[in-house]
Amino acid sequence: MGLFSNLPFFKRNAPExxxxxxxxxxxxEPVPEAEATPAVVVTPVAAPAPASPAQPEVSSQARAQAxxxxxxxxxxxxxxxxxxxVASATGQILAGQWAGHSGGATEVAxxxxxxxxxxxxxxxxxxxxxxxxxxxxVVTLRRQLHLLQVLPQQGWLLYLAIRTQDTNLALARTVxxxxxx
Amino acid sequence: MLLKYLSLLKxxxxxxFIFRLVAYSTSTPAGQxxxxxxxxxxxxLAVAIVxxxxxxxLASHTNSSINPETAAAYNxxxxxxxxxxxxxxxLQGENxxxxxxxxxxxxxxxxxVDDNKKFIYLVVNSRDTNLAIxxxxxxxxxxxxx
Numbered sequence: 001m002g003l004f005s006n007l008p009f010f011k012r013n014a015p016e017x018x019x020x021x022x023x024x025x026x027x028x029e030p031v032p033e034a035e036a037t038p039a040v041v042v043t044p045v046a047a048p049a050p051a052s053p054a055q056p057e058v059s060s061q062a063r064a065q066a067x068x069x070x071x072x073x074x075x076x077x078x079x080x081x082x083x084x085x086v087a088s089a090t091g092q093i094l095a096g097q098w099a100g101h102s103g104g105a106t107e108v109a110x111x112x113x114x115x116x117x118x119x120x121x122x123x124x125x126x127x128x129x130x131x132x133x134x135x136x137x138v139v140t141l142r143r144q145l146h147l148l149q150v151l152p153q154q155g156w157l158l159y160l161a162i163r164t165q166d167t168n169l170a171l172a173r174t175v176x177x178x179x180x181x
Numbered sequence: 182m183l184l185k186y187l188s189l190l191k192x193x194x195x196x197x198f199i200f201r202l203v204a205y206s207t208s209t210p211a212g213q214x215x216x217x218x219x220x221x222x223x224x225x226l227a228v229a230i231v232x233x234x235x236x237x238x239l240a241s242h243t244n245s246s247i248n249p250e251t252a253a254a255y256n257x258x259x260x261x262x263x264x265x266x267x268x269x270x271x272l273q274g275e276n277x278x279x280x281x282x283x284x285x286x287x288x289x290x291x292x293x294v295d296d297n298k299k300f301i302y303l304v305v306n307s308r309d310t311n312l313a314i315x316x317x318x319x320x321x322x323x324x325x326x327x
Contacts, residue, residue: 104269107269111263111265111269118255118259119255122256123284125251125252126246126252132287134283135284135285136282137283138280139279139281140277140280141272142276142278143275144275
């Protein structure tokens with residue numbers, strides 16, 4: 001559900017008489033910071049998410065902080081595939097850099113937020129001790145590692161994808177954990 | 182008379198606990214895998230072999246208050262969600278090997294086996310077992326569950 005709530009095509013099309021130019025005009029405006037970073041191939045086309053009326057406004061201060069986190073992770077792990085900071089409640093991308101393909105960036109962000117949400121639900125259902133808090137989730141693929149570090153202070157997720165041949169899990173986790181403290 | 186009832190009640194209680202804790206038989210590969218994991222990690226908090234299409238456990242065991250059936254149902258959704266994320270990324274030739282969830286004092290490991298048709302779910306205390314050991318133990322069950 002989290003995945004598709006970000007795609008307000010149908011809602012937009014119904015009330016507005018001339019939806020195409022409107023959508024074009026509003027599409028690039030949501031993720032300006034992410035585009036401005038040099039190494040990035042972020043496609044704002046795939047970002048109808050912030051256009052949705054349900055998304056709360058993110059302060060520029062928060063965005064700057066998210067940018068800063070992304071920049072410092074990139075500095076420490078230059079062989080990354082994706083580094084992104086995602087608001088864990090909405091799945092909205094606050095800042096990010098994509099070294100390879102960027103197709104479906106918002107979908108991936110939303111899906112990752114949903115994974116964390118799902119895990120929290122499962123923790124609730126299991127009635128674990130209240131001291132048990134989610135720290136991170138690591139997904140091992142055949143040649144890639146996907147890490148989701150919870151940043152509890154801001155309620156954000158730090159998402160990192162790397163190739164296993166470039167970076168090992170222990171190193172990647174150490175770098176991400178520095179930002180959670 | 183009362184004594185007789187009491188002993189019967191005791192018997193029921195014992196049976197109840199045995200069947201609640203040991204929900205597997207070692208005659209199936211899944212049950213055997215659970216047994217092997219418990220032999221290697223006697224301190225494991227919970228173990229389950231789960232069928233992904235239904236989210237139901239094929240065999241499970243718990244040493245704590247964690248209900249493996251509940252955990253299996255929720256974690257199946259986590260796996261499916263991640264598969265959806267990978268489809269969105271259009272990753273080719275990649276598949277999920279495992280998912281590790283770190284909590285304050287616990288590690289939850291989901292290891293996909295048998296062509297992504299099943300997963301092994303393992304909960305350990307992070308003070309007793311580290312990630313490398315837990316992964317190695319699960320990896321050794323790969324062949325058995327094919």
